Amino acid sequence: MKTIKLLNSNNNTAVSKKEIPLFLCWRNDSAGSLYVEIKKIRKKYAFSPINEIILETCYKMLNETERDDNSILIEYPDDFIRKMRLTGLVSIRGDGHFIGLNTKENNVIDYTLQQYIYCKEFRTEKEFFSYIGQIDNVFAKVKKTELKKMG
DSSP states (O other): OHHHHHHHHHHOEEEEEGGGHHHHOSSSSOHHHHHHHHHHHHHTTTTTTOOOHHHHHHHHHHOOOOOHHIIIIIIIIHHHHHHHHHSSSSEEEETTTTTEGGGGGGHHHHHEEESSOOOOOOOOOOHHHHHTTTTOOHHHHHHHHHHHHHH
């Protein structure tokens, strides 16, 4: 989401469906370096890089991990888009070719980026399940407010 916000803020563009594999293969948590990579590819190929360019970039990040090309280019991005749309935080644009942040959810997006941008490390399973079982009252409050508006 942070990389998408960077793309939006610098030239008001969404993410091309063809760029989603880069998000899924990116090895570090640096939204800025992913942003730079996407801008490099866009400068050379606009919003339509050929599959080989995307695959070559992804293979560099996957190292020894073997993946089916079809999975990298189609299956994983489709699954990602489907799950992100369920959150309500993204919307489809440009006749299904682009994914952008849902501006009506900016408060939730900003909160998510502030609170959950870094993955927490757990020493034990119990510690993990204790953390994951907690209710984020801010999210619960936001959703409750939205339900009142709809009802």
